[in-house]
Amino acid sequence: MQSSKREGIAGGGENEAFDADKIASALSRALRDGDTGAIEQWIDEELAADVAEALTELEPEQAGRVLALAGREPRARIFVYLPRNSQLEAVAAMAFDTVAALVEAMPHDERADFFKALPDDQRERLLPALAGAEREDVRQLASYEEETAGALMTSDYVTLRRDMSVADAFAHLRRIAPDSETIYNAYVIDDDRRLLGVVTLRHLLTASDGLRVGDLMQKNVVHASVDDDQEAVAKIIARYDFIALPVLDADERLVGIVTADDAMDVVEAEATEDILLSATVNPIDDSVGRAALGMLYRKRIGWLMLLVFASLATGMVLDFFRNTIAANMGLLFFLPLLIATSGNAGAQAATLMVRALATGDVVAGDWLRLLGREAVVSSALGVTLALAMLAIGLIHSGPSIAILVAVTMVTVVLVGSIIGLCLPFALSRLNLDPATASAPLVTSLSDVGGVLIYFGFAAMLLPRLG
Amino acid sequence: MQSSKREGIAGGGENEAFDADKIASALSRALRDGDTGAIEQWIDEELAADVAEALTELEPEQAGRVLALAGREPRARIFVYLPRNSQLEAVAAMAFDTVAALVEAMPHDERADFFKALPDDQRERLLPALAGAEREDVRQLASYEEETAGALMTSDYVTLRRDMSVADAFAHLRRIAPDSETIYNAYVIDDDRRLLGVVTLRHLLTASDGLRVGDLMQKNVVHASVDDDQEAVAKIIARYDFIALPVLDADERLVGIVTADDAMDVVEAEATEDILLSATVNPIDDSVGRAALGMLYRKRIGWLMLLVFASLATGMVLDFFRNTIAANMGLLFFLPLLIATSGNAGAQAATLMVRALATGDVVAGDWLRLLGREAVVSSALGVTLALAMLAIGLIHSGPSIAILVAVTMVTVVLVGSIIGLCLPFALSRLNLDPATASAPLVTSLSDVGGVLIYFGFAAMLLPRLG
Numbered sequence: 012m013q014s015s016k017r018e019g020i021a022g023g024g025e026n027e028a029f030d031a032d033k034i035a036s037a038l039s040r041a042l043r044d045g046d047t048g049a050i051e052q053w054i055d056e057e058l059a060a061d062v063a064e065a066l067t068e069l070e071p072e073q074a075g076r077v078l079a080l081a082g083r084e085p086r087a088r089i090f091v092y093l094p095r096n097s098q099l100e101a102v103a104a105m106a107f108d109t110v111a112a113l114v115e116a117m118p119h120d121e122r123a124d125f126f127k128a129l130p131d132d133q134r135e136r137l138l139p140a141l142a143g144a145e146r147e148d149v150r151q152l153a154s155y156e157e158e159t160a161g162a163l164m165t166s167d168y169v170t171l172r173r174d175m176s177v178a179d180a181f182a183h184l185r186r187i188a189p190d191s192e193t194i195y196n197a198y199v200i201d202d203d204r205r206l207l208g209v210v211t212l213r214h215l216l217t218a219s220d221g222l223r224v225g226d227l228m229q230k231n232v233v234h235a236s237v238d239d240d241q242e243a244v245a246k247i248i249a250r251y252d253f254i255a256l257p258v259l260d261a262d263e264r265l266v267g268i269v270t271a272d273d274a275m276d277v278v279e280a281e282a283t284e285d286i287l288l289s290a291t292v293n294p295i296d297d298s299v300g301r302a303a304l305g306m307l308y309r310k311r312i313g314w315l316m317l318l319v320f321a322s323l324a325t326g327m328v329l330d331f332f333r334n335t336i337a338a339n340m341g342l343l344f345f346l347p348l349l350i351a352t353s354g355n356a357g358a359q360a361a362t363l364m365v366r367a368l369a370t371g372d373v374v375a376g377d378w379l380r381l382l383g384r385e386a387v388v389s390s391a392l393g394v395t396l397a398l399a400m401l402a403i404g405l406i407h408s409g410p411s412i413a414i415l416v417a418v419t420m421v422t423v424v425l426v427g428s429i430i431g432l433c434l435p436f437a438l439s440r441l442n443l444d445p446a447t448a449s450a451p452l453v454t455s456l457s458d459v460g461g462v463l464i465y466f467g468f469a470a471m472l473l474p475r476l477g
Numbered sequence: 478m479q480s481s482k483r484e485g486i487a488g489g490g491e492n493e494a495f496d497a498d499k500i501a502s503a504l505s506r507a508l509r510d511g512d513t514g515a516i517e518q519w520i521d522e523e524l525a526a527d528v529a530e531a532l533t534e535l536e537p538e539q540a541g542r543v544l545a546l547a548g549r550e551p552r553a554r555i556f557v558y559l560p561r562n563s564q565l566e567a568v569a570a571m572a573f574d575t576v577a578a579l580v581e582a583m584p585h586d587e588r589a590d591f592f593k594a595l596p597d598d599q600r601e602r603l604l605p606a607l608a609g610a611e612r613e614d615v616r617q618l619a620s621y622e623e624e625t626a627g628a629l630m631t632s633d634y635v636t637l638r639r640d641m642s643v644a645d646a647f648a649h650l651r652r653i654a655p656d657s658e659t660i661y662n663a664y665v666i667d668d669d670r671r672l673l674g675v676v677t678l679r680h681l682l683t684a685s686d687g688l689r690v691g692d693l694m695q696k697n698v699v700h701a702s703v704d705d706d707q708e709a710v711a712k713i714i715a716r717y718d719f720i721a722l723p724v725l726d727a728d729e730r731l732v733g734i735v736t737a738d739d740a741m742d743v744v745e746a747e748a749t750e751d752i753l754l755s756a757t758v759n760p761i762d763d764s765v766g767r768a769a770l771g772m773l774y775r776k777r778i779g780w781l782m783l784l785v786f787a788s789l790a791t792g793m794v795l796d797f798f799r800n801t802i803a804a805n806m807g808l809l810f811f812l813p814l815l816i817a818t819s820g821n822a823g824a825q826a827a828t829l830m831v832r833a834l835a836t837g838d839v840v841a842g843d844w845l846r847l848l849g850r851e852a853v854v855s856s857a858l859g860v861t862l863a864l865a866m867l868a869i870g871l872i873h874s875g876p877s878i879a880i881l882v883a884v885t886m887v888t889v890v891l892v893g894s895i896i897g898l899c900l901p902f903a904l905s906r907l908n909l910d911p912a913t914a915s916a917p918l919v920t921s922l923s924d925v926g927g928v929l930i931y932f933g934f935a936a937m938l939l940p941r942l943g
Contacts, residue, residue, distance in 0.1 A: 272715070282752070289752060307854050358916065373766040
């Protein structure tokens with residue numbers, strides 16, 4: 012999708028997909044041949060995100076040499092797109108002055124995150140090497156708890172005074188435009204940095220020069236607090252289609268803004284977290300193709316072990332019905348499909364609720380109404396599946412078992428669905444993440460119910476049905 | 478998080494969460510009392526998304542009366558935030574002229590989507606009532622296939638000529654600012670509407686007045702084509718942190734832009750789709766709390782029925798080993814945990830791959846390397862779980878079954894994980910959505926394997942172990 016007539020390093024044509032591998036080999040060659048001109052030109056022409064991706068394909072030492080060829084500003088822009096590991100490898104190979112200069116040039120939010128990721132000793136060396144304002148800024152931004160508005164925001168925003176004229180505001184924006192994360196929203200504050208309003212560049216552009224900022228600004232600005240969860244912040248930005256959302260501290264003072272591009276990353280990261288949890292994988296920070304194997308093991312073993320013990324309960328129920336089964340070995344044929352279907356219907360119900368709670372489509376208070384709806388839908392599902400089983404049962408095992416299996420099917424689908432629907436709400440009531448109601452957990456729980464119901468019905472019905 | 482000192486309808490205080498129910502009752506009261514002034518003031522002060530949410534809590538007739546009190550522009554802004562059903566109900570109650578005026582005032586991309594959702598007869602009446610340019614625009618935008626860049630984009634963007642001076646460009650932006658979706662990116666085109674470059678308002682602001690647009694513009698603009706998948710478009714916008722992405726037609730002419738806020742909606746919608754698919758629920762357009770029950774039934778029954786038949790295979794394997802089981806009824810105790818664990822490990826592996834493929838963290842070509850990594854991780858998982866089972870087996874059933882269960886555990890975890898890892902890649906190779914590799918599907922497939930392995934080992938080992 013990248014349209015460019017590249018020469019030299021990249022050599023791609025119009026609309027050719029970005030190929031990091033190919034570019035990395037070309038970079039490698041240019042480094043070997045000492046063709047720094049070609050590399051400099053390439054950095055100049057490429058987007059920072061693309062340069063960063065190509066660098067991750069190089070050896071750390073080579074990537075460091077390429078970064079060294081970029082100017083101060085482009086280097087910082089490229090650096091923020093590198094994965095955390097590559098960042099840490101790159102600075103490990105850099106001269107100390109270069110690191111300090113790099114950190115000073117980085118966007119404020121990114122550099123605070125990077126700072127937090129540095130080993131203790133490097134953090135302690137780095138802070139004194141930064142200019143005073145930068146040092147205070149890094150310290151401040153790095154102090155907020157992970158996954159809050161404070162940790163997500165940047166301190167790099169534009170402020171205006173209410174008594175400024177439109178012409179003055181323009182002159183101010185023009186002066187600081189090159190250094191600010193966004194200039195399209197400017198925040199109007201008083202002497203105590205309290206937020207009075209917001210002015211968009213669009214409004215400034217169409218306002219007559221004589222007006223004052225205070226006349227133009229929108230008051231009652233939607234905002235977040237530093238401690239708000241990042242997910243809530245992203246939801247507000249998505250809801251109102253904002254470019255940025257101002258963040259206030261406990262004293263209602265403006266301390267930062269969260270930009271829409273960071274909100275989009277949050278939406279994606281939170282979705283990834285929920286999707287992995289849906290299969291009992293705890294959140295992974297790194298790419299799955301690159302993450303340490305030991306870490307992947309640790310993210311998976313906990314739930315697997317827990318679920319093994321949950322399944323022991325199902326085993327105990329089977330043990331309990333040993334005689335019923337021994338007397339009717341044909342029952343085993345239908346066991347897998349009955350318990351699997353119960354779990355599958357439950358997983359459907361749970362996942363529908365987990366996602367709807369995450370996107371705000373439903374709220375916890377809706378559970379009773381939703382339970383009623385689920386009872387109707389899952390009964391219909393159960394009856395449909397029971398009819399199919401009745402046919403198979405008649406062919407495979409005769410009328411008694413066919414009736415038993417059909418009755419069981421309706422019951423287990425209903426029970427599984429109700430377990431699946433209620434679990435996310437119960438977790439949320441206990442202040443746990445509803446996304447913990449994963450398909451495997453719901454399946455394990457409904458397995459016990461399914462086996463109990465099946466063989467319970469069998470013990471009751473079969474002697475009568477004959 | 479909404480900070481506002483509202484009076485009248487809303488009456489909320491600082492930092493009070495938006496409460497649509499409460500506001501809807503106040504609106505209802507004001508309508509009954511004929512207090513249109515309070516309603517007009519409320520519409521004026523609230524954000525369009527909030528007004529829309531409150532309207533969805535009202536009866537369609539009341540919502541229509543509130544909308545009628547809003548001016549032409551605010552009405553269009555509010556209207557686009559209404560869920561599709563409410564939109565259709567609202568226009569059904571409006572005079573025909575009002576509908577045409579409303580459609581003319583809507584953002585171009587939203588009105589094309591709305592137009593597509595109208596019943597045929599209303600579409601045919603509406604088109605001739607629109608002004609010429611609007612009519613052509615709606616027809617054009619509505620013609621693109623769903624979920625493509627063309628269907629997502631708006632035709633409401635700013636273009637400049639390369640020979641314009643910076644001052645002229647500013648004057649032009651100032652003139653059209655009130656009516657454009659975004660003015661922060663302006664696209665430079667030639668006489669054939671071919672895209673030459675892009676200029677940001679930030680660059681214009683800091684450029685000296687004498688320069689020409691052609692000197693300032695960034696060339697080689699990253700762009701999408703009208704037929705590109707919306708997911709790919711959203712990925713580009715997220716990757717480069719763009720505010721908007723230009724869209725070209727087959728002749729490389731600029732025909733629209735996709736804005737970042739629409740890209741964020743796509744990221745969220747695609748995540749929802751993948752999450753629901755992960756539990757075998759087909760994509761649902763509506764809120765799960767509001768959707769028709771028959772529709773919810775249809776979105777779930779297909780996979781449930783298919784998986785029942787997959788489970789029949791497991792039943793057949795159990796049937797096949799009937800004698801082995803009858804001779805060792807104690808084996809049943811361990812059956813649920815062995816097949817559940819195999820499926821759970823497989824679901825973990827599958828979900829990790831599905832999400833990594835969706836976010837671009839891994840690509841299809843990586844599968845062999847990832848298989849090697851998965852073999853290592855799942856062997857470690859299997860051995861850990863086997864040790865736990867060895868202990869339980871020794872206590873519950875003695876050494877022969879303990880060894881059998883431990884050996885089976887290592888094998889089924891490995892087999893389940895490999896099935897789980899390979900399935901998304903296989904689906905992607907077949908041009909199917911990798912997200913179809915849901916936990917329930919993986920579980921069903923590894924159930925067959927698990928039962929075969931367990932009783933196969935039992936038939937082989939138990940006679941020897943004693």
